[in-house]
Amino acid sequence: MPPQPTHCAICSSPFIPGQRYLIDWWGNVFCEKHLQEYPTCSACRRLVCQRLTGGGVTYPDGRLMCQRCRATAVDTKQQAKPVVEAIAPQLYQWGLRFNGLILKIAVEDGLTIAQHHGQIDPNSRGQLLGYIGRTTERRGNQERRIVNGITVLSGLPQEFFEGTVVHELGHAWLYLAKVDNLPRWQEEGFCNLLAYIYHKERPTPEARWEVKRLEDDPDPIYGEGFRRVRALFKKHGFGKALNYTFYNRCFPPE
Numbered sequence: 001m002p003p004q005p006t007h008c009a010i011c012s013s014p015f016i017p018g019q020r021y022l023i024d025w026w027g028n029v030f031c032e033k034h035l036q037e038y039p040t041c042s043a044c045r046r047l048v049c050q051r052l053t054g055g056g057v058t059y060p061d062g063r064l065m066c067q068r069c070r071a072t073a074v075d076t077k078q079q080a081k082p083v084v085e086a087i088a089p090q091l092y093q094w095g096l097r098f099n100g101l102i103l104k105i106a107v108e109d110g111l112t113i114a115q116h117h118g119q120i121d122p123n124s125r126g127q128l129l130g131y132i133g134r135t136t137e138r139r140g141n142q143e144r145r146i147v148n149g150i151t152v153l154s155g156l157p158q159e160f161f162e163g164t165v166v167h168e169l170g171h172a173w174l175y176l177a178k179v180d181n182l183p184r185w186q187e188e189g190f191c192n193l194l195a196y197i198y199h200k201e202r203p204t205p206e207a208r209w210e211v212k213r214l215e216d217d218p219d220p221i222y223g224e225g226f227r228r229v230r231a232l233f234k235k236h237g238f239g240k241a242l243n244y245t246f247y248n249r250c251f252p253p254e
């Protein structure tokens with residue numbers, strides 16, 4: 001058993017026996033009252049204060065980002081490029097092929113992304129995390145599909161950014177494979193399953209946090225849908241389920 005905490009991680013005051021205290025996912029123990037005093041980081045959910053996060057910043061689109069998350073934040077295309085180029089080979093390893101994908105990455109702030117709302121696929125409730133550019137070229141009755149880039153919300157800490165890229169690559173794969181008629185919970189659930197597998201293979205606390213976030217997400221589409229798709233792909237085996245999806249343009253039965 002971990003030792004009984006003696007002091008608040010935020011205000012340093014000693015805990016008196018019987019006092020209620022809270023523990024966040026990162027193991028910080030603090031007085032219950034601080035929950036009302038400090039806002040939470042939009043990425044890691046830590047209370048944003050000097051002691052836990054070194055403070056934080058509010059982006060023009062309203063998101064609060066703590067300084068710990070800021071330390072790895074991906075703000076520019078130049079920062080994003082090598083990260084994305086390292087991700088793609090992993091997906092190939094899982095059996096995902098992207099015939100027609102132009103791996104061009106853009107990062108946009110929340111305000112710009114919101115302006116594009118009409119054409120985009122929102123990847124999370126409340127906050128649009130990313131979208132892919134799709135084009136279909138027709139010559140006679142030949143149809144050729146192209147994904148001409150991925151756009152991700154700027155300022156996400158790197159692990160969150162990577163998961164978002166993987167999620168969007170999931171949409172790209174489904175589109176290029178012409179898997180068009182999945183119910184929404186299946187499409188978003190599949191994209192989140194890919195992000196989940198990605199994070200799960202990585203040993204950092206940030207990756208474990210992203211895994212936890214997906215596992216605990218109460219959203220009927222992104223959370224419940226993900227867990228159903230995970231069970232389905234587990235039942236059939238990931239590679240088999242993926243093959244089935246590719247050839248039948250739908251998921252195997254639950």
Ligand SMILES: [Zn+2]
Binds near residue numbers: 008009
């Ligand atoms: Zn305290």
Ligand SMILES: [Zn+2]
Binds near residue numbers: 066
């Ligand atoms: Zn944070």
Ligand SMILES: [Zn+2]
Binds near residue numbers: 122123167171188191
């Ligand atoms: Zn999505």
